[in-house]
Amino acid sequence: MGIELKKFDTRLQAEGPEVRHLDPAAAPFYLPIGDEVEIFTAAYKARLPVLLKGPTGCGKTRFVEHMAHQLSSLPDGPNELITVACHEDLTGSDLVGRFLIQADETVWVDGPLTQAVRRGAICYLDEVVEARKDTTVLIHPLSDHRRILPIEKRGETIEAHNGFLLVISYNPGYQSIQKNLKHSTRQRFVTIEFTYPPADKEVEIIAHEAGVEQDIALQLAVLGEKVRHLKASGLEEGVSTRLLIYAGELIQQGIAPRRAATVAVTWSLTDEADSKRAIDEVVKAIFP
Amino acid sequence: MPEIAEKAQDLFEIKGVLTKFMRMLFPLEFRIDSLANSGPILPFHYPLLPGEMIYLPERLEPFGTRGDAYIYYFATTAHLAARHDFGTFKLKLADIAGFEERGETGVEAIDSFVASFDDPGLAGALMRLAESARIDAELARRYRGLAPRIAGLNRSLLDRLHPESLSTMLVRAALDLEPAGEGPDSPLVWMAARHFAPVRERGADVMTSVRQVSSLYNWLQELIREARERGEGDPLSEEEAERMRNDLIKGMKGSETQTAGEGDEGEDGDGGGEPDQNVKMDVSGKQSKGGKGRALSPEELRKLIEQGAELKPSQGEGSAEGDGMYLTQLTGKQLSELEQMREQLGEVGSVTGQGRLMIGHGRQDSYYAYDEWDYVLNEYRRNWCRLREIPLVGDEGDFFENTLVRYAEMLPGVRRNFQRIRPASYRMVRGLEDGEEIDIDRTIEARVARLMGETPDGRFYKARKKEARDVATLFLLDMSASTDEPVHREPRKPTDDDDTDDWMKAWQRRPQTANRPRRIIDVNKEALVIMAQALEEIGDSYAIMGFSGHGRDNVEFYVIKEFDQELTDEVKARVGAVEPKRSTRMGAAIRHVREKFKDVSSRAKHMILLSDGFPQDFDYGHDRRSNAYGIQDTMVALKELELAGVLPFCITVDKTGHDYLRQMCQSSRYLVIEDIASLPRQLPKIYEQVIRW
Structure with missing residues (x-):
């Protein structure tokens, strides 16, 4: 041609x-x-x-x-x-x-x-x-x-x-x-x-992708589920599985879970002060 | 917690955060309201009542360890919301042995169960305690980060109760907090803890609590009986046992904190054992089924908690004693309110349909429910306003034509101006380093430069840039009664911002009508006529709508021209038929505008609001004299509109407009027109300046 x-x-x-x-x-x-x-x-x-x-x-x-x-x-x-x-x-x-x-x-x-x-x-x-x-x-x-x-x-x-x-x-x-x-x-x-995967599958995905223990993956999946509830009250998008995996990867690298969730989830999701604080409270509630 | 400074915590500062926190953990529609003059209340002091309202102390002075006041709000909110999520109100009475034939569920089932004991007060307290223990344990299991906070908080709060009281021991046992010290009561605590242990186990549900309440109750009654038999000299004397019982019941009143030095006044919070003389309320299931009785309204619930009332089921013995207040006595006043609410929430069909008859178009009006922003609650009032779209019956079309005649000299200028701003849909941009096509001229130049040994200019691509005008504008007209005011036009003095174009001369030479004074609404309508003419020229999509109404149930929305309608004679007639109506509930109208834009696919969307005063309605806010509620609601509605991609612009002919428009929108998004009569002349200019595309 x-x-x-x-x-x-x-x-x-x-x-x-x-x-x-x-x-x-x-x-x-x-x-x-x-x-x-x-x-x-x-x-x-x-x-x-x-x-x-x-x-x-x-x-x-x-x-x-x-x-x-x-x-x-x-x-x-x-x-x-x-x-x-x-x-x-x-x-x-x-x-x-x-x-x-x-x-x-x-x-x-x-x-x-x-x-x-x-x-x-x-x-x-x-x-x-x-x-x-x-x-x-x-x-x-x-x-x-x-x-x-x-x-x-x-x-x-x-x-x-x-x-x-x-x-x-x-x-x-x-x-x-x-x-x-x-x-x-x-x-x-x-x-x-496509929607966000159901909790049990999301746990499996996070555990596989981030290489974290089942327990951490479960907590991250719970965090995801909870934060997605906020979508009705003003959050533009729920937290993606990708972000949860990022948090898991940070944890796997030795970052403390609360901190990892804050930087990978809370701050990535929103700039709004109230939402940020509320999500952080949920993070604190989930991660000891 | 080290991250929070030790200071008094105000609820309003964190209400927004709390609400979001709670909605994330439990996806239910809860709302938070404040309790005046209240110290921290242990969760088990809260009555077991479902409902969307969660009451929290307005302000907490520091207590316990560092940051406890702040943590208190989160932990308590989580606990109260968790009651719903963890099935407290899913109790079915028929599941309990001995009640198989009963149909009560939820809170009615709890009431009936509690009422079946000889001492419902004690049983009720035990039920709340068991549920509280169960929920705390489940919360701690599910939210491991919350666990230490709850435990720490419970410890701090318990320190505020009488340490030596038996009821405190019992609460300690229930919440699995180690006793303060070794004492003669320790075996008792140990026994009690054994009774409470099953509710704290994984998989426990409200039925577990029911079972443990029965066994606890029997055990305690047995203790009291034994104490009575043994008489004095025993550490667990009759007096002691009686005190424990009374302590427990009193516990729920949340007034024991008084001993810790709170300014809680007017309550019998001396911690003693005298029988209860507080307000009693009838919440029995029997009553509810009777038709008159009903669940407690949020207001009543708040009153209850504030007064530390005892919720005593009427089926229990002695419920009719004392000078208690009964729900049936309360209902009279609120019955009409309830009716109103039912009407609002109910279907369209249940609404009296007089409005429809007046319209006479033989078609059903459509109703829309809109939220309203309550800045006091810092929360939306869900489905608060009911808005009706009312088709306007047009006049003979005279007004439109007369206006065109009146402004005949001005119109060509306006048209010319608008023709000028109509752009080509695509513009070719040349001299790009990257683009869709090669620009031959520049390529040759570059080639020549290269052959001559110069450095060629590499920008020889061109691209088409989209410049299409793709605008949709909705004109929203305030049709409130105040637009009936005549326009008092003073003799015109030339001012600085007067331009001397043709429009102006035309305006000054316009024919004056003699028969009746022109009103604000007339001027607004004229402006819309001119605008419509101009927009037909430019081809922008536009709609004209008006609003008024009376009360939140009756927001009226008049459609004069939809986006997809042509400027037909019918539409022209409808413009003429616009007349002043009643109030100005702007928020709901603006929210409806947002709906109207839903099917509009234009790239740029605008709303131009023409009003003559601040938003007001007889029930627009808690205080009729204050316009703050309306302004705040309108502000939020305007923001919502902007979020939906529609850019609002407010024009008012109210000279004091600056005062409130400044609060409602940015200064670049509103205009106060001093000379009302100049609006028809100014509106097309404003449009040109304001509309971005």
Whole structure:
């Protein structure tokens, strides 16, 4: 096709995709909460795009990584995982690619989405609503039966590689109302909803990830559960499993539990004086 | 605890923290209120009553070890809230042997159980003590950080009771605190501790307490009987036993702290054993089922705790004795209040529907319930206001047309101005180091520079920057009775801020109506007419709504134009039909505006509030003369609106507006218009300046 791929473009590296080469043996730890593994596998086999919905730090990205590695063992499984963290200035060109001037020539550089489509990767667009509206134009033909990606600037339309799958994520909690996912977009996806794991699973996850004793993991999970109650009284987001794991890791490094919980949970969650004090009182109540 | 300085602790300082603390531990809707003139109360002194209110002393002087006053609030709050979480009120009477046929549950079951003893006072005290022990133990198990605090606190509090009294010994045994010293009572404490041990075990529930209360009661009665038989000379004399019994009952009154030097006055807190002469209240299940009786209201509960009243079940012996006060006597006054509450919480269908008939549109009005911020409680009053959306029946459309005629000369200027601010939706930005496309001109320049041996400028990309105007503005009109005031226009003197544009001349040459004086509301409406014309020009999405009402049950919200409605003749007619109504309960109206914005997807959202005075309503706050409640509620409602992504702007024609608007919003978010009549001229300008997109 005469495509010249320049590998050392600094700009693309700065904001570019994160490519993971897959190996089922290297799949990161993921503890299934419900039937999400089965659903995702089925969706992949049917090549149905997937929307992962849930609050921050509840395991969406980890889940995609885990699944991509697992599915790569299928004969027609994905070849890579390409993750793009979407932000407000992310345009269609950032995803599809653009012409760049390099020395004396103008070269086309594939964007992450194009790379995924060509190479049969799972393309994970994290927090997709953050991206500019023109990106949805690209997503639509890829996420229905057509599975094509039109590249307007090159006058080219590429058909997706058999291994390709589009996965997007979205956090309904903290996005402003203006940034809701449009129905024309969301109704193209199979949706898997994530919440914070139930207490017993969360204990297991914290214990595994942070390497702490069951007892500490339990206390951290209780702290998580209690702090999440505060969401009704003004906290924007409940404490993520990720933060609880951080606290666990600090404890594992020898930081006193109360202190670890304060720096990893209380201060990360809120700046509001009353909430901070209240969360700290809960920390003191839970950790002796 | 070393982190807290040893000083008196005021409840109000930590109320917010406490509430959040409690809601995290126990996800129930509790509220905290203060008790005047009260020292620290041991949790077991609190009556076993469910309810969302938790009463805590208003202020605590330092006691016990360092920081105990501060810890007291957290530990006590946790204890009282934990009663709900740990199943104290889940007791089913039918589970208790001998009561299989009874249907009472919760607090009624506790009352009936306690009432079945010969001495309900003693049984009640034992029940509270057992539950207190159970909850403390469970709290300590679940919250290991809380355990030492609870133990330390209980110790400090017990030091304030008569150390030699038998009841103190019993409390010590129940709460698993080692006795003060070796004495003749120690075997007794040891025995008592054995009775209390099961409730402190893992897995104990309220039924365990029930069982242990029965055995404790029998054991104590046996002791008392034995003492009587043996007569004097025995350390556990009859007098002693009687005193213990009375001490225990008295314990719940929370007035023993008096001996520790608190300024608790008017209570019979001498620690003696005389029979109880305090207020008694009837809380029996039988009464409740009778229809008239009911659960205690928060106010009554507070009164009870403050007065140190004994909650005595009526089924017990002697309940009718003494000059006690009964709940049935209390109910009369509050019955109407209760009715009102039921009406408010009840379904729409249960509300008298006169309003609907007046409207005559044949459709059901929709009701909305909104919280209201009570700055005294530092807490929302949940579902406090009921708001009704009322469709306006329009006039003949005369007002709108007349206004257009009246301001005919001014309108083109306004339109022109608004056309000017309508931007292109995308703007190409050139000279970027990074962008969507290559800018050919700059690339060539760079290429030339390079060939000439110069350092080329690397900024040869371009990108499209979104500049679309995507604004939605809601105009909220105060339709209170005060807008009926005529506008007294003094002859105009040129002032500094008078600009001499066309609008001004047009304004001065405007035709004057002779028939009736123009009122504030008329000027507001005119301003909205001009605004609507201008906005049609610019294409911004806008809505016009008004509000008034009378009382918290009756907040009225008039929809003149929704966002998705066109400026039809019908809408124009509705603008004309806006008339002054009643009060100004701003908070609820603003909260409804927030609802109205829920389905609006514009990037920038604004609300412009046109008012003529401070928020007020006959029941907007505890004190009608003070407007602080309304102002605080409005302030919070405005903040909520901002949090929802809607930027509010307040315009008032009240010259004293600075005084309260300053409290309600930032100085850049409000404007006081001195010359009321100039509003139609000024509003489009204000809009231009205020609206960000």
